[in-house]
Amino acid sequence: MAESEAETPSTPGEFESKYFEFHGVRLPPFCRGKMEEIANFPVRPSDVWIVTYPKSGTSLLQEVVYLVSQGADPDEIGLMNIDEQLPVLEYPQPGLDIIKELTSPRLIKSHLPYRFLPSDLHNGDSKVIYMARNPKDLVVSYYQFHRSLRTMSYRGTFQEFCRRFMNDKLGYGSWFEHVQEFWEHHMDSNVLFLKYEDMHRDLVAMVEQLARFLGVSCDKAQLESLVEHCHQLVDQCCNAEALPVGRGTCRPAPRAPAPSLPASSRFPGPILPLPGPESGFSLISPEPSVPQGERKKATQERATEDPGSPCCSQPVTLHRVQSSRWGGCWRGSVSGSLGKRFSGRHLLRRPPAWQWVWGCGVEEHRACTQLPRAPAGSRGLCEQGRLPLFPRGGSHTGEVQRIPGKGCVCVSVVYVLCVYVRGVCAHTGCVCVCTHVRE
Numbered sequence: 001m002a003e004s005e006a007e008t009p010s011t012p013g014e015f016e017s018k019y020f021e022f023h024g025v026r027l028p029p030f031c032r033g034k035m036e037e038i039a040n041f042p043v044r045p046s047d048v049w050i051v052t053y054p055k056s057g058t059s060l061l062q063e064v065v066y067l068v069s070q071g072a073d074p075d076e077i078g079l080m081n082i083d084e085q086l087p088v089l090e091y092p093q094p095g096l097d098i099i100k101e102l103t104s105p106r107l108i109k110s111h112l113p114y115r116f117l118p119s120d121l122h123n124g125d126s127k128v129i130y131m132a133r134n135p136k137d138l139v140v141s142y143y144q145f146h147r148s149l150r151t152m153s154y155r156g157t158f159q160e161f162c163r164r165f166m167n168d169k170l171g172y173g174s175w176f177e178h179v180q181e182f183w184e185h186h187m188d189s190n191v192l193f194l195k196y197e198d199m200h201r202d203l204v205a206m207v208e209q210l211a212r213f214l215g216v217s218c219d220k221a222q223l224e225s226l227v228e229h230c231h232q233l234v235d236q237c238c239n240a241e242a243l244p245v246g247r248g249t250c251r252p253a254p255r256a257p258a259p260s261l262p263a264s265s266r267f268p269g270p271i272l273p274l275p276g277p278e279s280g281f282s283l284i285s286p287e288p289s290v291p292q293g294e295r296k297k298a299t300q301e302r303a304t305e306d307p308g309s310p311c312c313s314q315p316v317t318l319h320r321v322q323s324s325r326w327g328g329c330w331r332g333s334v335s336g337s338l339g340k341r342f343s344g345r346h347l348l349r350r351p352p353a354w355q356w357v358w359g360c361g362v363e364e365h366r367a368c369t370q371l372p373r374a375p376a377g378s379r380g381l382c383e384q385g386r387l388p389l390f391p392r393g394g395s396h397t398g399e400v401q402r403i404p405g406k407g408c409v410c411v412s413v414v415y416v417l418c419v420y421v422r423g424v425c426a427h428t429g430c431v432c433v434c435t436h437v438r439e
């Protein structure tokens with residue numbers, strides 16, 4: 001039996017059927033039916049577009065661009081979901097109608113090939129930042145992503161996945177054409193072509209390049225501070241291999257395929273609609289805040305006490321927070337991002353919406369029964385937890401209701417908190433439910 005057949009419970013045919021073809025390019029299912037609207041999407045001169053083939057370090061680029069363009073504080077970025085600032089053009093949430101209404105300057109992300117992007121972009125009407133990554137690393141990252149993606153449930157071998165990659169049989173089509181097409185436009189005045197590896201090799205040069213491209217004027221001191229802040233963002237990286245030897249807090253660890261789990265610990269099939277609305281739940285005492293300087297120490301201690309876990313500069317200590325302070329929604333979408341450890345003080349000062357935190361300690365809730373739970377603070381291996389929309393934070397499901405005159409209320413939002421290690425959800429936290437009204 002061929003290895004792909006032996007190791008792919010969801011058959012190759014089933015896997016294929018998850019995509020659809022558009023002008024010969026394999027696209028994820030959520031792109032279906034909107035490609036024409038995307039082609040005609042109205043672009044503004046003030047827009048900044050970030051375009052990549054998936055797993056090219058998009059999130060990191062988003063954060064750096066946000067920081068350079070908005071002069072934001074990296075701690076603020078850690079407290080927000082960067083996807084809130086950069087909606088993805090082709091995703092179901094927030095959707096094209098909402099992106100059209102966003103106030104300027106908009107930051108918009110897409111993985112679509114150049115030729116499928118809004119035609120206004122081809123006319124040079126707004127700035128496009130493209131980032132390419134070494135395909136050898138990218139394909140490993142994409143493989144891990146497919147394995148952890150519940151909707152894809154990829155169970156083939158890496159070898160088989162590589163064959164798909166080489167034969168342009170993955171979502172967003174051919175990496176080769178993707179990069180080639182953008183490279184053909186790298187001299188266009190509205191296009192900046194970057195490489196992921198350069199970000200690690202020479203961040204100063206990249207920040208300078210970005211600042212010039214975005215028309216951000218800064219003196220030497222401001223530039224140094226920007227670079228320092230960008231370093232902080234890069235250092236949050238979990239990919240030890242991507243870092244030059246000796247940099248960052250990560251210990252290199254061999255990348256192993258995610259181990260299979262017993263069926264009982266897997267997420268059940270489609271997540272059922274949740275009962276709602278819920279009224280939030282009681283405060284679980286926040287832990288004291290951890291000063292910035294202590295973080296590295298905490299991470300190192302964690303690495304020492306947990307030799308089985310690949311390194312990660314994200315602290316993996318489970319925190320207890322009052323979830324109603326951090327839950328939120330964004331005009332119909334709820335999402336999370338790989339959250340930094342944050343403190344009760346932060347929560348009180350500025351309740352960040354869409355923030356994932358490690359562990360909430362809530363175990364008993366009827367809504368939680370629809371997802372497997374881990375006891376508060378427990379840690380265990382799990383392969384799932386990534387959804388295509390929110391690949392960085394864990395798994396979520398929930399309902400969002402619009403209340404006339406009040407905005408959105410998230411009801412029954414269930415979060416499975418995961419600590420990602422090298423792109424794979426390695427530690428589950430627990431499940432919690434939040435209710436939060438956003439005016």
Ligand SMILES: Nc1ncnc2c1ncn2[C@@H]1O[C@H](COP(=O)(O)O)[C@@H](OP(=O)(O)O)[C@H]1O
Nearest residue numbers: 055056057058059060141233234236237239423
């Ligand atoms: N600061 C950072 N935040 C998030 N991802 C980062 C990062 N620095 C590097 N990356 C890497 O970017 C890749 C994900 O890309 P994308 O954001 O396009 O999905 C991951 O690669 P690996 O899976 O090889 O670790 C991730 O580790």
Ligand SMILES: CCc1ccc(OS(=O)(=O)O)cc1
Nearest residue numbers: 028054055152171388389391
């Ligand atoms: C598997 C197809 C797919 C789905 C979603 C993606 O977006 S992201 O890279 O996680 O932002 C990429 C590929």
